[in-house]
Amino acid sequence: MIDSLVTIDRLSVSRGGKRILENVSAHIQRGKVTALIGLNGCGKSTLLRAIVREYEYTGNIQFNCGHDHSRHRQELVGYVPQKLLSDGRIPLTVRELFAVCLQKRPLFFGVQKQTIDKAMVLLNRVGARQLLDRPVAALSGGEMQRVLLSLALDPQPELLLLDEPAAGIDFVDMKPFYQLIKKINEERKISVLLVSHDIPTVSEFADHVLCMKKGKIVREGPPSEVLHSDELSKIFAPDGSQIDCGDPLHTGCVHF
Numbered sequence: 001m002i003d004s005l006v007t008i009d010r011l012s013v014s015r016g017g018k019r020i021l022e023n024v025s026a027h028i029q030r031g032k033v034t035a036l037i038g039l040n041g042c043g044k045s046t047l048l049r050a051i052v053r054e055y056e057y058t059g060n061i062q063f064n065c066g067h068d069h070s071r072h073r074q075e076l077v078g079y080v081p082q083k084l085l086s087d088g089r090i091p092l093t094v095r096e097l098f099a100v101c102l103q104k105r106p107l108f109f110g111v112q113k114q115t116i117d118k119a120m121v122l123l124n125r126v127g128a129r130q131l132l133d134r135p136v137a138a139l140s141g142g143e144m145q146r147v148l149l150s151l152a153l154d155p156q157p158e159l160l161l162l163d164e165p166a167a168g169i170d171f172v173d174m175k176p177f178y179q180l181i182k183k184i185n186e187e188r189k190i191s192v193l194l195v196s197h198d199i200p201t202v203s204e205f206a207d208h209v210l211c212m213k214k215g216k217i218v219r220e221g222p223p224s225e226v227l228h229s230d231e232l233s234k235i236f237a238p239d240g241s242q243i244d245c246g247d248p249l250h251t252g253c254v255h256f
Contacts, residue, residue: 004064005030005159005191006051011059013043013050020046022215023059027208028159030064033185033192035202035223038212039235044195045082047212048161051193052079065158078152078190079161080145083168092136094147095119101151122150126180141168142177153184160184162194166201178205199236203227211235 006028013021021043028034036044050057053073063076092100098119099111116132123129128146131139139147145165152160165181166174182205185192196202202209202223209226211219219231226232 002027003030004028006193007060007062007064008047008051009060009062011047011050011057011061013046013055013057015046015055020215021050021057024212024215024217026210026217026220028191028193029208030191031185031189032207033182033194033205034208034210035206036193036195036210036212037197037199037202042212043215044212045163046215048079048163048193048195051159051161052077063158075155076158077161078154078157078159080148080152080163080165082163083144094123094131094134094136094139097136097147098122098151102154118154119150122154123147125153125184126150140170142170142173145169145177146180149180149184153188153190156188157190160190160192162192164195164197166196166198174201181205199227 004027008024008026008028011021011024012019024043024047036047038044046055049055051061063073065076095111095116096107099107099115102115102118103112105112119132120129123131123146126146126149128143128150131143131147134143136144136147145168149162149165160181162181166177169177178201181192181194184190194206196206206223209219209221209223210217211226211229211232213231213235218235219226219229
């Protein structure tokens with residue numbers, strides 16, 4: 001029996017008159033890393049945005065949080081988008097980014113000491129304490145993802161949503177980043193739902209896999225089953241070619 005932190009039941013989302021998700025039902029396992037895979041445009045990011053209520057939906061998203069019913073959805077979920085939409089010309093430092101996100105008063109009043117202290121603690125959790133005074137526009141893809149990840153951990157969520165977290169990260173930094181996510185999952189008991197285009201990486205780091213096609217979940221289960229299923233082959237290798245599920249983050253990996 002699946003121990004679900006989140007149960008998604010008959011979820012549908014339409015945008016601009018187009019149906020993007022159609023009667024999606026799935027489970028996000030408690031305390032596990034769940035990977036969401038599928039071709040570009042199949043609705044993966046839309047599902048994450050529905051979970052954080054950025055998009056309206058029909059159906060049900062049920063959080064099974066035991067005795068604690070007092071926390072709001074925004075406190076239960078930490079969300080790391082693919083990238084931060086900002087104007088690179090704005091001289092915003094990481095310190096100031098934390099102030100914008102964490103302080104109630106406007107930034108022009110300055111950055112409060114408690115904000116700096118909290119930023120240092122959060123950045124230290126993801127090995128990025130040295131980035132505090134760096135301009136946001138000067139950060140590499142991997143550095144930016146670590147900053148966004150640290151922000152998503154305050155307050156500590158029950159569920160961490162990661163939308164293609166390795167996008168923009170240099171090849172040599174990818175595996176350490178996924179290892180960091182797994183460490184956070186295991187040490188802090190935070191459930192994770194991540195969108196990934198790398199099947200070998202999913203095979204190594206995920207405990208549970210959701211396979212999506214054209215706005216529907218077509219297969220759900222452990223990586224050993226889903227990544228070797230007929231459904232996966234029909235989606236990603238319709239010509240009968242072999243899908244590489246070995247050596248994660250290695251030359252020859254299948255990306256889709």
